[in-house]
Amino acid sequence: MQAAVVPTLGAKLEIQQLPVPEPGPGQVLVRMEASGLCHTDIHAAHGDWPVKPTAPFIPGHEGVGVIEALGPGASVHRVGQRVAIAWLGSACGTCSYCLSGWETLCESQQNSGYSVNGAYAEYAVADDRYVVTVPDAVSSFDAAPLTCAGVTTYKAVKVSNLRPGETAVIVGIGGLGHLALQYAKIFGGRVIAVDLEDAKLDLARQLGADEVVNARTTDPVEAIRALGGADVAISLAVSPRAFEQAYGSLRRGGRLVCVALPADDAMTVPIFDTVLSGKSIIGSIVGTRKDLQEVFDLHAAGRTEVIAQPRKLIEVNDCFEEVLSGRVPARLVFQF
Ligand SMILES: [Zn+2]
Ligand SMILES: [Zn+2]
Incomplete structure (x- = not known):
């Protein structure tokens, strides 16, 4: 099978011909149809984060495909079902986090395309219990970005406790932001989209943003305060300054949700304001x-729109450059 492999951290990816992996106990073998490019894959390949993956490895955690074989004991899914391979490759299933609906905090979790091989390949093995069935009404091409960009921003809106009529600021309109703003609308929020590029703000408008703010040409804190301030700010831009501005735009009682992971890992928070403004x-x-x-289910019901462009896996290094240059409107998806 063809796979994109990180040979050593920081090196360009290599397209290699590898044997199709055998599904082990409790695993499924998935023939990939679509695999999204998440910014995390670039951080993984570069070894940007404190906990680094071990090279060589295959990145990718927005994998969608059809189950071709079951390993011994795999009984949740069937051959022929279409499933998604997400960042949460597996978890222990028995710790306090797993038992309380917080499997994403499990300390024994494995992460697809990071601690175990991922979806930048024609085939991947995955834990039968942790792949998620894709409904017929959702194409594999759309399902791929939903598998990380979608679920990550949907969860961020959920934990923000956004209520109908409240104002949500979405900072960074890209692969994550274009979906975050749609979820904030579904939750009944009034949405202010913030980005540095007018083209991305135009996209935000098309997808339902009520207001847009260009943080390159205006002070976003002042602009958002002039619009009444934010009850919720979701920070998806990989810059500590953007986090601080998102915090600064909050009204009293406001909630900042941190999602992006800047390589520069620190922001300044005023304690006095945090306490007095709750x-x-x-x-x-x-x-x-x-x-x-x-x-x-929301996508199958026609409630969200995925903006993505198709690419081939052999173009992976060019695609990384494209994403880093900010030229990509939202998401790139490798098609097989
Ligand atoms: Zn991701
Ligand atoms: Zn656990």
Whole structure:
């Protein structure tokens, strides 16, 4: 099979011919139809984060395909079913986090395309219990970005406790942001989209943003305060400054949800203002299998639109450059 492999951290990816993996106990073998490119894959390949993957490895955690074989004991899914391979490759299923609906916090979790091989390949093996069935009404091409960008932002809106009529600021309109703003609308929010590029703000308008703010040409904190301030701010831009501005735009009682993971890992928070204004800072990491089912169901019901462009796996290094240059409107998806 063809696979894109990170040979050593920081090196360009290599397209290699590898044997199709055998599904082990409790695993399924998935023939990939679509595999999304998430910014995390670039951080993984570069070894940007404190906990690094071990090279060589195959990145990718927005994999969607058809089950071709079952390993010994795999009994949740059937051959021929279409499933998604997400960041949460597996978890222990028995710790306090797993038992309380917070499997994404499990300390024994494996992560697809990071601690185990992922979806940048024609075939991948995955844990039968942790792949999520894709409804017939959702194409594999759309399902791929929903598998990380979708579920991550859907969960962020959920944990923000956004209520109907409240104002939600979405900072960064890209692969994640274009979906985040649609979920904020579904939850009944009034949405202010913030980005540095007018083209992305135009996209935000098309997808239902009520207001847009260009943070390159205006001070976003002042602009958002002039619009009444934010009850919720979801920070999807990989810059500590963007986090601080998102915090600064909050009204009293406001909630900042941190989602992006800047390589520069620190922001400054005023304690006095946090206390007196009753502000909250919430970290949110991907979403559970149940969250992903809900994301697929919303899409099947026609409530969301995925903006993505198709690419071939052999173009992977050019695609990384494209994403890093900011030229990609939302998401790139490798098609097989
Ligand atoms: Zn991701
Ligand atoms: Zn666990």
